Amino acid sequence: MNTRPPQGECGMYLDVKGITKSYRDNTVLDKLDFSVLKGELVSLLGPSGCGKTTLLRMVAGLVSADSGTIRLAEREVTTLPAHRRNVSVVFQNYALFPHLNVRENVGFGLSARGMTKAQQKVPVEEALALVRMEQYADRPISALSGGQQQRVAVARALVVAPDLLLLDEPFSALDRKLRETMQVELKALLRSRGITAVFVTHDQEEALAVSDRIAVMNAGRIEQYGGPMDLYSKPATSFVLDFVGMSMRLAGTVKSAEGRLLRISTAYGDITAPGNFIAGARVLVGVRPELISPGLPQGSPEATNRVTATLSDVMCLGAKTLIYGAASGDDCLVCEESGAYAIGLPSAGSPVTFGWRVEDTLVYPAEHRQ
Template identity: 40%
Template sequence: MPDTHAPVEVGLHGVTKRFSDQVAVDGVDLNVHEGEFFSVLGPSGCGKTTLLRMIAGFADPDEGRIELDGVDMVGVPPYRRDVNTVFQSYALFPHMSVWDNVAYGVKRKGVRGAELKKAVGEHLELVRLAQFAKRRPTQLSGGQQQRVAIARALAAGPRLLLLDEPLGALDAVLRKELQIELMRIQREVGTTFLYVTHDQEEALVLSHRIAVMNAGKLEQVGYPEDVYERPATRFVAGFIGTSNILAATVSGADGSWVELDSPGVTRLRAALQRDVRRGQRVEATVRPEKVHLYDENEQAPSGWCELTGVVRDVVYTGVSTQYVVDLPGGGELVAFAQNTRRVDDAGSPGQPVRMAWDPEYTVLLEKSTDD
């Protein structure tokens, strides 16, 4: 895990970008530290690629500052920024060999002779493509072409590598393989990676830290486990993975816990993460894998959140079974149960069930950007 007290490689301060009457990026403040694998995650149209383009120098913000290694880059052209970009489309030169593609950026920096051969050779070894040095890009698979693009971008020795959904055009199996390769490459070279993606699992797997964007604003910035386990807003809870959202009213507080009333829920409580008042309407969330299912006669551990319902749907997904349960107060709750027993032992639609979970997994949500 990189040191977040390390020098700031990228500093965004009140960055705003408009297109006509649309605000694509809205007052973003963000620090990316030296040596991080940092991901910007969000749906299409949230502003993440616009943000990346401004850092690269392909567009300037209407307001705010973009600093690279402490120097304001607004107005500085891309070729004068110590930054390289890897695109989803690879953008390789089809008439050049793999070796010449990787050498291109190094040559532009004036490197020649033995030093050039060393730099290209090392980066082809890094992406495990040395044996394909004489081939043209069209003679390679999509995954191999993307690795050539990464080698070309890194060979020039940038302080910062920007990656704009680089695995988006690959099939699911190849994408997972390349994720592991990207992690290895970043770990070996130590270059700061700023990665843009709409794939939640990809961001969780790859990143040291994640910034979640929605409608041009940052919803949450944190380590993957924080963003997943303790989503700050309804948007984050719903966008990353599956989450149950329960409308509730604050009924009281007990030390470090807040007690909540929710229709059809026997008991609901959460850690007291922020100031709330009695009678305040809030939303709480719990991840489906945290929810345990019990028969009607079974008892959940004392102090756990608890409710009863009726199974509506049972979906077998291989590793786990998904239960959709109708609640007596209306609405539903989803639970995931790992398949550690025979599938024919699973519950069936119409069966009453009791559900419970440790209250430390209940998270109070703040309002989202689009609320």
């Protein structure tokens, strides 16, 4: 059944264009564009209140847009009611029906479409088998664990063969271990069925784990939309730098700009960085901790930055060790070494040098910092 799926006129399966939504004077979504390819697993990632759920519910048809359009599987669905969009939603609290058992919950969408219990039998059994819940079919919902309820919610969403599956923080009620298991399971399941899905999450690790692409949202806008590695290694804004992964962050002022090489003064010494700023500009310097060495990194010394501070903490986290320098204000001096690196480090209170390559230095306008 590997037919070429409909991608819409511009190649997009879901295509949200210029969506705006306000509640009184609160603009929740601001001329937002967002698109998904058929079969893609995409996450909307952002802090609480940035508009993730509103966007998801709008795609589902549960919230209306003030302006803009939504197309899905070659249909304009902007004003279509939810039940005519063929979109399934897995809600954060699963929203299972407590008075129905597992089988009845899973069959609910099929009943709503007029299927008899006999007609539902095969698809419901299939959906339960997909999430390995066949043996629980006759259980009441109250007799299930959180992970089992999550599986039932997924089976209920998939049984109707939706064009698009939307999941709003689907793992947030589960403990860390189960959450990680469910992420792996669900991703494999959606992949094997070629299902197109949008996850909402505020957990960056979850987004990185389950997604082909991640849209990082901030205050009703998408700041960057790209693959996990793109977001991590080339954050487009200081917000993305902060929100996805850890970083060393230093406030600075551009002293001179020659070609695309900047000389920037920070509270810990001057550094060199690629970028397009004028002298006098206030900037935020960012570097990923694993690209920094407590000493000097491999590579040519002339292309190397170094700042010096007082060692304030060493955290051994098993697979990695974080080394912190004392920093002022919003600055953060941190580098990461793999393994239990503490051997040979000076003790807290000693001077420590953080070194990294010029080309690994990211520079953003200071005023864009959130």
